[in-house]
Amino acid sequence: MLPRRRWIQPTPKLGKAKVIKGDITSSPAALILQSLLEVDPSDRQEFFNLSYVNFPTNLKPENHPGEMALAIFQTNAVAAGDGVGVFPRMARLNHGCSSAFNVVYTWREWEKVLVVYALKSIRKGEELLTTYTNTKRPRDQRRAFLEERYGFFCTCVVCSLSDEQSRKSDKRLQAISDLYERFATWGTGGIDGREAIGIVRDIWKLEDEEGYWSERGRLTADAAWVAASHSE
Structure with a gap:
């Protein structure tokens, strides 16, 4: 059995x-x-x-x-x-990368429901897009994963950027990933609180440039946790 x-x-x-x-x-x-x-x-x-x-x-x-x-x-x-x-309704949401997707979903255990949240203002008639993968990866890696896992070649507005614009986007996304990795060392004493807050500011700025806002809640909570830990 x-x-x-x-x-x-x-x-x-x-x-x-x-x-x-x-x-x-x-x-x-x-x-x-x-x-x-x-x-x-x-x-x-x-x-x-x-x-x-x-x-x-x-x-x-x-x-x-x-x-x-x-x-x-x-x-x-x-x-x-x-x-x-x-x-079924949520499953019909199509995919978008980094700045292209405008909603995320989460499970509410106490209500036993799946809730979809808007990340930004959405115009009437605009398509709701979520993300199927880690969209901080470079375009080639995102496309390869999506084609293998879901059977489609991504042509969202981010993946459809010119090669030059895409390289700039990939560079920002990689920088965001690297900064998050550096920020994670604060919990083990790898960096002090001042540097951690500086990293949060850098991530915030890069995400503004990229239009990547899906992790703002997490970033704000992390910054508050660092500040509270060094309030003395």
């Missing part, structure tokens, strides 16, 4: 999911398919309407619904507390 695990069954609502607890005694594909048979037909259809990649090329999806369900799950599932879930 395989270890006990938690699976979250897809529902049509953006942030709610049904958690199934039990022993896994069959393959993941069979378990997911069985779980789908227990939901309303409209919910099940919404799940099967989602896109997927890495389906076995020697199989026909219509003849192998279990494998198709597994491919959809592997392509669209996100962490949800101690479990993993597929949220």
Whole structure:
């Protein structure tokens, strides 16, 4: 018998999911398919309407619904507390790199819902974009990962920059990554509080130049923690 695990069954609502607890005694594909048979037909259809990649090329999806369900799950599932879930509305959010994406999502354990937050002002009719990867990586690495993992070649506004502009963007993103790595040494005494706050300012400036704002909350909290630790 395989270890006990938690699976979250897809529902049509953006942030709610049904958690199934039990022993896994069959393959993941069979378990997911069985779980789908227990939901309303409209919910099940919404799940099967989602896109997927890495389906076995020697199989026909219509003849192998279990494998198709597994491919959809592997392509669209996100962490949800101690479990993993597929949220059909959120799963339809497309990807954007660094300054291109405008929303992020997080799981609220106390409410058992997935919430999508805006990172910046969004105009009516503007597409909501999240990110599927660490967008501080260089363009070539981002594109390679996205093509291998999700099956598409990224043409977001950041990846579509001219080569010269892209090199400048990559340089800023690498500098941000390096500064975060340096900042992390404050916790082990590698740098003092004054330098740590200086690094926060440098990161903030670079992120302003790049339009990369998804980590502002974390950065503000880190700065407050450093300041409080050196308040004396």
